[in-house]
Amino acid sequence: RVNVICDPIEPTDGLQDAYHVNVHVIVWQGTNVLRAPASAVFRYQNEWAVFAVKNGRALREIVQIGHRGASYWQVTAGLNAADRVIVHPGADIDNGARVKESRSQQTTEQ
Numbered sequence: 782r783v784n785v786i787c788d789p790i791e792p793t794d795g796l797q798d799a800y801h802v803n804v805h806v807i808v809w810q811g812t813n814v815l816r817a818p819a820s821a822v823f824r825y826q827n828e829w830a831v832f833a834v835k836n837g838r839a840l841r842e843i844v845q846i847g848h849r850g851a852s853y854w855q856v857t858a859g860l861n862a863a864d865r866v867i868v869h870p871g872a873d874i875d876n877g878a879r880v881k882e883s884r885s886q887q888t889t890e891q
Contacts, residue, residue: 785804785806787804809848811848811855814847814855815855815856815857815860815861815862816853816854816855816856817831817844817853817854817856817860817866818852818853818854818866818868819849819850819851819852819853819854820868820869821866821867821868821869821870822844822846822854823870825841825843828843829843829844829845829846830842830843830844831844831859831860831866831867832866832867832870832874832876833860833864833865833866833867834864834865834866834867834880834882835864837879837880837881837882838877838878838879838880839867839870839874839875839876839877839878839879839880840876840877841876842859842860842864843859844856844858844859844860845857845858845859865882867880
């Protein structure tokens with residue numbers, strides 16, 4: 782927890798000293814940002830990587846990471862907006878492994 786001093790944009794009747802409020806602080810935002818689930822990104826030989834699904838196979842792709850959030854990370858290089866990635870890749874997934882895609886969740890977003 783940290784103390785945050787805020788100055789409301791609009792006057793708020795009834796808000797007094799020592800009130801408890803919940804706030805969401807945006808530390809970074811961008812437009813046209815390619816992002817991947819944080820759970821899809823892993824370390825591989827001192828670099829960041831993901832398993833992208835291409836032609837029914839898991840292919841390890843080295844990616845460049847920009848800003849990192851709790852749920853999604855910005856991908857600045859190594860993926861395209863149309864690429865699908867494996868979230869929570871298990872130890873049994875290796876480069877070139879055959880995989881079956883699930884279309885129920887979009888895994889990279891722009």
